[in-house]
Amino acid sequence: MSNTAIVEGSAELEAARARYRASIGGDSHSEFVAAKVALVELGTGRKVSEEEIDYL
Numbered sequence: 001m002s003n004t005a006i007v008e009g010s011a012e013l014e015a016a017r018a019r020y021r022a023s024i025g026g027d028s029h030s031e032f033v034a035a036k037v038a039l040v041e042l043g044t045g046r047k048v049s050e051e052e053i054d055y056l
Contacts, residue, residue, distance in 0.1 A: 016042045032056075 016039040023035040033056045037048045 013039075013042050 016035070020032075020035040020039045023032040026032060033053060036056060037053060040046075040048050
């Protein structure tokens with residue numbers, strides 16, 4: 001992954017948002033964490049650390 005954020009309104013960012021919204025309140029905590037990590041990484045362009053993932 002590059003360290004460049006995805007442009008607001010892009011299909012990739014919208015898909016990540018939809019995945020994250022769908023994971024909220026779902027049965028799988030691991031899917032929630034994966035979706036949140038993907039959204040943060042796409043939206044900010046930075047890698048989420050293992051420590052941050054453990055916190056989620």
